[in-house]
Amino acid sequence: MLLVALAVSLAHAEPTPTEAWLHLEIGEEGPFRGRVRYAVALDETTTELHVDASPRVRVGRASLAREAGGGTALAVSTVGDVVTLRPPGPILPGTVLLTLDFTTRGSTEDQTGFFAVQGKNGPFYYSYFEPNHAREAFPCFDAPRFKPRWTVEVVAPSRFTVATNAPLVAVVSLARANRWEFAKSPPMPSYLVAVAAGAFHVSTVRGVGRGDLNVRVLAPSENAGIAVSRQVRGAVERVEAWMDAPLPWPKLDVVVSEAETWFGAMEHPGLILARRNDDADVAGAILVHELLHFWFGDVVTPRTWADVWLSEGPAYWATGPIPGSDTAAWFWDGGLQWGTPGAVRPAAVGGRELELTHRQQWGAAALLELLDTWRSLQPSDAPSLRAVLLDYVALRLDGHSDTGTFVAALAAAWPDLPVEPVLLGLLDEPGTPTVALSWACDSPSATDAPSATVYLTQTRGPGRSGLPPLPVFIRAEGGPSFAVLVEDSLTLHLGTCPAWLVGNATGAGFYRVDYDAPARAALDTYAAGDALTDRERFAVDAKP
Numbered sequence: 067m068l069l070v071a072l073a074v075s076l077a078h079a080e081p082t083p084t085e086a087w088l089h090l091e092i093g094e095e096g097p098f099r100g101r102v103r104y105a106v107a108l109d110e111t112t113t114e115l116h117v118d119a120s121p122r123v124r125v126g127r128a129s130l131a132r133e134a135g136g137g138t139a140l141a142v143s144t145v146g147d148v149v150t151l152r153p154p155g156p157i158l159p160g161t162v163l164l165t166l167d168f169t170t171r172g173s174t175e176d177q178t179g180f181f182a183v184q185g186k187n188g189p190f191y192y193s194y195f196e197p198n199h200a201r202e203a204f205p206c207f208d209a210p211r212f213k214p215r216w217t218v219e220v221v222a223p224s225r226f227t228v229a230t231n232a233p234l235v236a237v238v239s240l241a242r243a244n245r246w247e248f249a250k251s252p253p254m255p256s257y258l259v260a261v262a263a264g265a266f267h268v269s270t271v272r273g274v275g276r277g278d279l280n281v282r283v284l285a286p287s288e289n290a291g292i293a294v295s296r297q298v299r300g301a302v303e304r305v306e307a308w309m310d311a312p313l314p315w316p317k318l319d320v321v322v323s324e325a326e327t328w329f330g331a332m333e334h335p336g337l338i339l340a341r342r343n344d345d346a347d348v349a350g351a352i353l354v355h356e357l358l359h360f361w362f363g364d365v366v367t368p369r370t371w372a373d374v375w376l377s378e379g380p381a382y383w384a385t386g387p388i389p390g391s392d393t394a395a396w397f398w399d400g401g402l403q404w405g406t407p408g409a410v411r412p413a414a415v416g417g418r419e420l421e422l423t424h425r426q427q428w429g430a431a432a433l434l435e436l437l438d439t440w441r442s443l444q445p446s447d448a449p450s451l452r453a454v455l456l457d458y459v460a461l462r463l464d465g466h467s468d469t470g471t472f473v474a475a476l477a478a479a480w481p482d483l484p485v486e487p488v489l490l491g492l493l494d495e496p497g498t499p500t501v502a503l504s505w506a507c508d509s510p511s512a513t514d515a516p517s518a519t520v521y522l523t524q525t526r527g528p529g530r531s532g533l534p535p536l537p538v539f540i541r542a543e544g545g546p547s548f549a550v551l552v553e554d555s556l557t558l559h560l561g562t563c564p565a566w567l568v569g570n571a572t573g574a575g576f577y578r579v580d581y582d583a584p585a586r587a588a589l590d591t592y593a594a595g596d597a598l599t600d601r602e603r604f605a606v607d608a609k610p
């Protein structure tokens with residue numbers, strides 16, 4: 067007890083931004099300049115503060131104050147992306163206001179930070195900050211564990227329309243420019259801050275979803291926004307039904323880019339950025355995915371980038387296959403093959419090169435599909451994974467998700483299943499497990515009917531043993547699907563002698579099956595036609 071109290075008294079929180087005010091000025095041709103002010107909570111005396119800013123951002127005047135106005139000038143020094151700010155004396159505990167003037171170059175090449183796309187009506191400015199590109203736009207505390215509330219204002223040429231995450235409060239006319247003032251946002255990490263500016267065509271879809279939202283679609287041309295305008299109502303209704311809740315944000319704009327974007331689309335709360343896609347079904351599915359992120363990622367934010375599978379996994383899993391893609395192949399292609407051999411939860415995440423992998427996205431969805439299938443094949447009435455996810459999110463609104471608390475929540479909801487070793491074993495697996503499968507029938511005596519013995523051996527890389535348990539889904543001719551847990555190996559006895567046996571029943575297993583020649587020949591010979599589902603067939607055909 068004493069030790070615990072001592073540990074608590076010694077543990078200091080790092081300097082934490084609680085509020086942010088961002089003032090941006092955008093010219094016809096850039097560059098951007100602006101001022102950002104953070105209220106930073108300090109619980110111990112310090113001599114310096116640090117913010118992130120890439121070489122694209124130049125920090126000018128910096129000052130520190132206890133209240134708005136005045137303040138002490140700070141010495142600014144930069145090493146790499148880290149800007150160190152030093153006042154002449156120590157900074158005492160409490161809340162300080164840190165104000166930084168800056169300029170930043172927009173980009174036309176790499177679509178990170180602020181970037182410009184040239185269109186018929188002049189430049190259109192967008193932002194893309196995930197995972198660590200906000201520092202290319204303005205000085206910031208560029209990590210998802212920081213979630214200040216943001217108040218943004220943007221000065222832009224009079225012919226521009228400007229949108230950010232939060233509702234518009236006022237447009238103030240200046241000489242040849244307007245100042246767009248936006249409401250204070252809910253808590254939000256830097257990677258989700260969004261700004262769009264340009265001579266957009268704006269259309270409004272009225273009375274959308276449970277919040278009766280008026281959704282604006284901002285597109286470079288009328289045609290570029292048509293597919294999104296047609297799909298957004300259905301997409302909002304679909305995610306609100308899945309989440310059984312209204313969209314957890316006070317407004318919604320969808321901003322369309324005419325240019326191909328390497329990142330596809332981005333789930334900034336209140337301002338989805340999507341590239342033009344004239345296939346309405348695909349445009350709708352992309353909106354569904356990004357809207358699911360409003361809960362998984364936006365309002366409940368991964369604490370670190372190693373936890374981002376808790377954003378992408380549920381968003382992909384709940385979206386399901388994108389129209390036009392091969393339904394059976396979807397989890398397999400995305401989850402098990404692309405991005406291999408990265409882990410769903412990478413061991414080391416950080417640095418300038420950090421990018422999200424397919425493994426953390428479709429791979430995480432495939433892992434969730436495995437978990438829920440495993441649960442569904444048990445005799446118990448444990449709640450569905452969807453129900454667990456909804457409860458998990460509801461308890462953490464405006465906060466964070468992380469692997470430890472999610473594993474604990476799932477283990478508590480499914481007490482009869484060894485959730486922790488299974489889930490952690492798969493999250494950290496640098497590749498896809500393989501299960502070697504063989505089986506044979508024999509008769510214990512001349513009078514008994516023959517029955518099958520099934521041999522399952524798990525491999526996760528050469529020479530490894532003591533493997534974490536893996537749920538394996540089996541189905542034999544004429545029987546139901548069932549789940550077994552395989553550690554290094556397992557021998558099963560069936561009461562019958564089937565003509566064929568499939569080692570990834572339902573096709574939802576997060577592993578590949580290496581059938582021996584007789585087992586594969588039995589499938590090829592006897593499991594033709596409708597004996598297997600499309601997904602089971604795809605899993606059989608996916609070679610280890």
Ligand SMILES: [Zn+2]
Pocket residue numbers: 355359378381
């Ligand atoms: Zn996503």
